Amino acid sequence: MPRLEGKTALVTGAATGIGRATALLLAKHGARVVLFGLGETELQGAAAEAGGLAVHGDVTQAADIATAIGACGARLDILVNAAGLIIPDQPANVSDHVWAKTLDVNLTGTMRVCRAALPLLRQRGGAIVNIASVAAFNASPDSASYAASKAAVVAYTRSLAYAHGADGIRANAVAPGWVRTPMSDYEMRLLAEQNGTTPDAESQAIERRIALGRMAEPAEIAACCLFLVSDEASFVTGAVLVADGGGRAPTQHRAV
Known part of the structure; x- marks a missing residue:
């Protein structure tokens, strides 16, 4: 039996990059996947490939989040939050x-997405x-707001884990290094x-x-x-899985 047979997953940022790759992999392992994100053409393509449902929307908009949660139906077993952005800046x-x-x-x-998903x-x-x-651990001079946001994601995830372990909910974070995505392509151009x-x-x-x-592939x-x-990973919660290819030594530029 596929590892995720019978489970429903919601993936944000699912149109491209890590979110898309995750949605496709969860679907491959048997999950019914709801793909939530921007970039409607890319999102629809990813949903078609995953055999899932596309919900075009923004994680900053409560109505869009409600639509995505509603698309999950009566159950939700897996939530992956991959929506994100970077705007280079300095302190x-x-x-x-x-x-x-x-x-x-x-x-x-x-x-907001976690809060909306918790009842299910x-x-x-x-x-x-x-x-x-x-970047939550190795910030660079050019990533003040990005690094702060990702460090806070780690802290928030640990709070989730300890608040809802008794509900049977596990919450963990993945901390990637450089990954070949549209975001990293943008950074290379800058x-x-x-x-x-x-x-190049x-x-x-x-x-x-x-x-x-080398950089990681989204998959x-x-x-x-x-x-x-x-x-x-049934006994893993409140953890941060670092996947950076051994690139955490301090460097001049941010590791995503």
Whole structure:
């Protein structure tokens, strides 16, 4: 029997990157998947591939979250929060707007979806995985709001774990390093503009600082999520699984 047969999963940020890869992997292992996110064309494509249901919406909007939760039906067993964004900034010049927007998506969006999902998760118990980042531990000068938001995701996840363990709910975080996603492609372009190089050159420079010598593929982070939501992780809660290829040594630039 597939590992997740009969279970329903909700994945945010499911149109691209880690969210998409996770939705596809959970579906492959038998889960019925609701894919929630922006980028309607990409989201519909991912849902078709997963054999799941697409809900186009924003984690900062209560009505959209309610629609996504409603699409899960009478049960929800798995929640993966992968929606996120990065806007490069520095402590001395971060604007109130950038700070608020980053935390609203990365932290408050995660909280809002978890809060809305808890009534369903309490019915049978279940598993939550929130996508954090090694930036929570190794921030860089150019990621003030992003790093703060991801550190807060770790703290919030641990709070969830201890508050709802008695409900049979496990809550864990995955902290990826650099992953080949549209977000990292965007960052490579910014670095290339800043340094007068090329995106490929910037990628290669980053990979030289990673013990495994490469960035992760989204499917590799999805595999971490699969483990944490599966019965194999039945005694794991309040944990942070770091998946960075051995790239946590302090560096000039952020590790996602």
